[in-house]
Amino acid sequence: MESVFGLVGKDFAIVVADSSAVHSILLHKTNEDKIMLLDSHKLMGASGETGDRAQFTEYIQKNVALYQFRNGIPLTTAAAANFTRGELATALRKNPYMVNIILAGYDKETGPSLYFIDYIASLHKLDKAAFGYGSYFALSMMDRHYQRDMTVEEAVNLVDKVIMEIRSRLVVAPPNFVIKIVDKDGAREYAWRESIKDAPVIAS
Amino acid sequence: MSIFEYNGCALVAMVGKNCFAIASDRRLGVQLQTIATDFQKIYKIHEKLFIGLSGLATDAQTLYQRLVFRHKLYELREERDMKPETFASLVSALLYEKRELAKDFVVAGTASESLYGACESMFKPDMEPEELFETISQALLSSVDRDCLSGWGGHVYVVTPTEVTERILKGRMD
Numbered sequence: 001m002e003s004v005f006g007l008v009g010k011d012f013a014i015v016v017a018d019s020s021a022v023h024s025i026l027l028h029k030t031n032e033d034k035i036m037l038l039d040s041h042k043l044m045g046a047s048g049e050t051g052d053r054a055q056f057t058e059y060i061q062k063n064v065a066l067y068q069f070r071n072g073i074p075l076t077t078a079a080a081a082n083f084t085r086g087e088l089a090t091a092l093r094k095n096p097y098m099v100n101i102i103l104a105g106y107d108k109e110t111g112p113s114l115y116f117i118d119y120i121a122s123l124h125k126l127d128k129a130a131f132g133y134g135s136y137f138a139l140s141m142m143d144r145h146y147q148r149d150m151t152v153e154e155a156v157n158l159v160d161k162v163i164m165e166i167r168s169r170l171v172v173a174p175p176n177f178v179i180k181i182v183d184k185d186g187a188r189e190y191a192w193r194e195s196i197k198d199a200p201v202i203a204s
Numbered sequence: 205m206s207i208f209e210y211n212g213c214a215l216v217a218m219v220g221k222n223c224f225a226i227a228s229d230r231r232l233g234v235q236l237q238t239i240a241t242d243f244q245k246i247y248k249i250h251e252k253l254f255i256g257l258s259g260l261a262t263d264a265q266t267l268y269q270r271l272v273f274r275h276k277l278y279e280l281r282e283e284r285d286m287k288p289e290t291f292a293s294l295v296s297a298l299l300y301e302k303r304e305l306a307k308d309f310v311v312a313g314t315a316s317e318s319l320y321g322a323c324e325s326m327f328k329p330d331m332e333p334e335e336l337f338e339t340i341s342q343a344l345l346s347s348v349d350r351d352c353l354s355g356w357g358g359h360v361y362v363v364t365p366t367e368v369t370e371r372i373l374k375g376r377m378d
Contacts (some may be wrong), residue, residue, distance in 0.1 A: 085262075089266050116239060116240075118234065120260070121262040123262075123265060124232055124240050
């Protein structure tokens with residue numbers, strides 16, 4: 001079961017996700033990117049059914065882009081979060097998306113923010129959030145070590161503590177994680193934490 | 205798994221002498237796991253109208269958005285706020301339920317059974333705002349302490365003809 005977690009720091013937000021693509025007992029790949037860049041200053045980490053995850057996050061990303069094209073200005077993080085919740089809520093009683101989302105963004109006026117949106121479209125703004133079996137460890141570690149206004153270094157330290165805890169205590173622990181960060185300079189990949197590397201593909 | 209017990213909630217409202225109080229717990233959970241301890245369950249429709257929504261959080265959020273939408277349209281057309289009785293009709297129409305107008309207190313949520321008992325024993329008619337606040341707070345805190353799905357503090361609004369006071373209660377944080 002996929003682990004996604006995130007936290008808000010001094011003027012940035014971090015989202016971390018495992019990067020394994022699993023079908024039943026088989027691990028297809030270990031470098032699957034589950035954190036989508038919604039726009040220049042937004043990250044959407046998603047966990048859940050693979051097809052729904054890929055399709056739904058792409059749908060949100062394209063709609064966020066469409067808003068910007070139509071209106072000339074980007075959506076705020078809160079607006080993007082509420083739009084996402086609306087889409088999940090509309091589909092909920094017809095054909096629900098089985099996707100849990102952690103949406104993080106940086107707005108010039110309000111700074112960094114993080115939104116928890118679960119698959120039944122409950123929305124809440126939080127400083128730290130986590131989904132999946134890893135959440136049992138992530139939330140406890142973050143409750144213990146998280147402080148407001150952490151620096152990037154402190155936050156990544158905490159992220160590493162969480163990853164270590166998941167790796168050592170979860171029976172089907174994912175081997176690799178991707179860390180992405182969003183701050184005033186934009187959303188970008190920060191680092192990978194790999195304990196298994198896929199074999200390189202030899203071009204024929 | 206019942207959708208009324210998925211997120212967890214405790215809501216209580218009481219009528220006093222020319223005032224009323226409405227209170228809720230602050231927990232947002234996903235079954236056994238606590239996600240947040242500052243989740244809002246009481247929403248303001250206008251200065252003198254509050255609604256507490258218990259049950260599945262996603263539905264409470266959706267219903268609140270729909271109610272606010274309807275009220276804003278009403279405000280634009282009528283150029284005034286909706287009366288509580290009118291709003292209650294709107295809510296009951298949306299929920300397909302016949303509303304009951306209580307003269308003393310109402311309770312809702314996963315802790316409702318405890319709340320009924322606590323309110324029945326602590327409630328007196330015609331309480332002044334300060335006493336009403338104490339009563340509703342004690343009733344809420346003692347009830348949520350017996351319910352694992354609600355708690356993590358309390359949120360109390362006391363509304364009089366002249367002002368609205370909002371207070372956060374610190375209870376057992378478990």
